[in-house]
Amino acid sequence: MTALDVRAHVADFLAAHPLDTTPDRELREARFDAGLAFVHFAPGFGGLDADPAWHADVEELFAHPGRPNWAARNVIGLGMAAPTIHAHGTDEQKRRYLRPLFSGEEIWCQLFSEPGAGSDLAALSTRAVRDGTGWRVNGQKVWTTLAHVARWGLLLARTDPDQPKHKGLTYLLIDMASPGVEVRPLRQLTGEAEFNEVYFDDVFVPDGQVLGEVGGGWTVAMTTLMNERLSLGGRVVERGEGPIGQAVEAYRAATLAGRAEPGDLDRLMQLWTRAEAARLTNVRAAEAGARGRPGPEGSIAKLQMAELNKAIYDLALDFVGEDALLFASYAETRPDFTTVHGGSGDLRYDYLRSLANSIEGGTSEILRNVLGERVLGLPGEPRVDKDIPWSAVPRS
Numbered sequence: 001m002t003a004l005d006v007r008a009h010v011a012d013f014l015a016a017h018p019l020d021t022t023p024d025r026e027l028r029e030a031r032f033d034a035g036l037a038f039v040h041f042a043p044g045f046g047g048l049d050a051d052p053a054w055h056a057d058v059e060e061l062f063a064h065p066g067r068p069n070w071a072a073r074n075v076i077g078l079g080m081a082a083p084t085i086h087a088h089g090t091d092e093q094k095r096r097y098l099r100p101l102f103s104g105e106e107i108w109c110q111l112f113s114e115p116g117a118g119s120d121l122a123a124l125s126t127r128a129v130r131d132g133t134g135w136r137v138n139g140q141k142v143w144t145t146l147a148h149v150a151r152w153g154l155l156l157a158r159t160d161p162d163q164p165k166h167k168g169l170t171y172l173l174i175d176m177a178s179p180g181v182e183v184r185p186l187r188q189l190t191g192e193a194e195f196n197e198v199y200f201d202d203v204f205v206p207d208g209q210v211l212g213e214v215g216g217g218w219t220v221a222m223t224t225l226m227n228e229r230l231s232l233g234g235r236v237v238e239r240g241e242g243p244i245g246q247a248v249e250a251y252r253a254a255t256l257a258g259r260a261e262p263g264d265l266d267r268l269m270q271l272w273t274r275a276e277a278a279r280l281t282n283v284r285a286a287e288a289g290a291r292g293r294p295g296p297e298g299s300i301a302k303l304q305m306a307e308l309n310k311a312i313y314d315l316a317l318d319f320v321g322e323d324a325l326l327f328a329s330y331a332e333t334r335p336d337f338t339t340v341h342g343g344s345g346d347l348r349y350d351y352l353r354s355l356a357n358s359i360e361g362g363t364s365e366i367l368r369n370v371l372g373e374r375v376l377g378l379p380g381e382p383r384v385d386k387d388i389p390w391s392a393v394p395r396s
Contacts, residue, residue, distance in 0.1 A: 001050050003057070006039060009048075010061045019064040028070075028103040031062070037102045041086050045094045046102055070104055072337040076145060077101045077108035081154055084224045088171075088212040097152070097173070109150035110224070111141040111174065111198060116395070118142070119366050121156070122165040122218065123385075123393075126200065128157035128172060134206040135159070135172065137180075140199050143360065147183045147196040149336045150176050155205075156221050159214060161391040168390055169217035173209040180204075189352040191330035194338055226298050228361050237279060242343065243309050243350070244275035247316040250347060254319035264319065271312050278304045299375075303367040306357035313351035320347055327352075 013034050017027055031037050032046045039058050041047025071078055078101070085097050100106040117123040126139025137157055147153070153174045160168035176183070180203040185193030212220040240248065251268050254260045282301050317324040327348050339353050340360065358364045372378040385393045 001048060003051070003054055006048065006050055006054050006058065007061070009034070010036060010058060014061075019062070020066055024068055024070060025103055025105070029099065032099050032102045036062075037098075038082060038086070041098075042094075045086060046082075046098050069337070072339070073146075073149075074101070074104060074107050075338050075340065076110050076150070076154070077106070077152075080110060080224050080228050081108040081152070083227045084154065084220060085173075085211065087223050088220045092208070093173070093211065101152075106151040107146060107149050109144050109147045109153045109176070110228070111144055111147075111153045111155040112221070112224075113143045114140060115142050119363055121221070122169070123390075124156060124158060124169070125395075126155075126157045127161070128159050128170060128205065130159075131204065134204050135170075135210075137172070137174070137200045137203040137205055140197065142197045143186070144183075144196045144198050145194060145338055145340075145360070146336070147176065147198050148185065148193075148334055152176060153198075154224060156217050158390065159217075162389045163215070164387050165385065165390045165393070166218045167215060169221070170214050171211045171217040171220040172205050173211055174200075174203065174205055175209075178203050178205075185332070185334060187332055189355060190349055191332055193332055193334045195356075225362070228302075239276065239279065240272075242275070243312040243316075243354075244272055246343070246347060246350070247271065247312050247319070250316040250319040254321070257321075259319065259321050264315075267315055271308070271315060274304070274308055275312070278308060299362075299367050299370050302361055303364055303371070306364050309354040309357050310351075313347060313354050316347045317351055324348060324351075 013031070013036060017030050019027070022030075028037070035041075035043060035046065035048040036058060037046030039048045039050040039055050040052035042049055082098060082101055085093060085101075089097070097106075101108060112121055112124075114124050114126060116125060124139075126137065126141065128135040128137045135157075137155070139157065141155075144153075153176050155172040155174045156169055157172055158168050159170040162168070174181070180201040182199040182201070184197050184199070186195040186197055187193050188195065247268060251260065251264060254264070278301070281304070324347070328346070339350075340357065344350050344353075362370075369381065373380045
């Protein structure tokens with residue numbers, strides 16, 4: 001199938017399903033059935049087995065200003081669950097989960113981080129113990145985005161504590177409506193509770209919801225994490241759009257109001273140059289990720305997104321002046337979408353939200369370690385617990 005064939009297929013589809021009149025759920029279900037959800041996926045699972053580089057082109061053809069930003073409500077599902085299930089799932093699992101995931105019928109969350117194992121994910125202590133035809137899960141996860149609206153979760157749990165920490169893990173797909181699952185809000189600087197902590201009290205997960213091999217969870221988790229960095233940091237926008245576009249508009253308003261300082265333009269252009277370099281890196285990262293081979297660009301994209309967003313919004317608030325101190329409300333709310341990429345229209349909100357960027361999806365410190373050790377080949381940090389049983393590792 002050529003690029004022209006794919007474009008012709010999209011044109012025929014849109015003729016039968018106009019973007020300005022077809023309900024969103026109906027459109028997405030039809031897209032999946034037509035192989036236009038993830039064109040690089042296998043036929044029957046939302047794809048056409050087409051060149052992965054064409055996925056972005058197809059998404060652009062479906063862009064329409066009047067349609068809802070549904071991706072912000074299922075960023076975990078689209079960016080992490082879908083490629084992980086497609087890469088490691090059985091055909092039965094792909095048939096069960098991918099279509100309702102893409103349509104928005106079922107929202108997903110990621111259950112990796114724990115209070116005692118955030119940056120050192122492999123040290124997690126949530127246990128899954130064999131119980132007949134499934135597993136009993138007990139433990140706690142934290143910083144779980146949109147867990148309060150999710151139907152399914154990507155859960156990494158320890159199934160063999162007598163193995164070294166990376167080898168005793170199993171990857172589970174957990175129904176968030178199961179008895180024993182409790183979701184509690186974590187309030188952020190913005191007042192929102194977009195993040196959550198999640199408790200598991202003897203939750204049963206059947207064998208059919210194990211993704212990959214029992215004990216092979218770390219390999220599956222790496223697929224999720226590489227795609228997570230791409231979905232959070234590797235978003236491709238048009239030149240001058242996104243946070244840097246907001247900063248440019250704030251500078252123009254400051255100039256008209258007489259608030260601009262002599263060095264402001266220089267500071268803005270330095271950040272604009274960094275934003276453009278990051279955008280071009282994201283183009284490469286998106287192509288590599290679509291081909292199923294997410295590389296170091298994903299870690300680079302996530303790291304630069306976190307640090308650059310904070311710098312851009314910090315400068316933009318300088319342009320706003322004293323009004324930057326005024327925030328509409330810190331009342332607690334529980335949104336059903338994520339604003340990880342900013343762009344709310346309120347620079348004060350976007351600045352506060354950007355402070356989470358350096359934590360979510362892997363801290364900036366850990367990503368620097370990843371790049372230093374795995375890309376640049378620098379000496380690794382001491383890891384004295386890597387090859388001993390998890391159960392023998394001292395813990396406080």
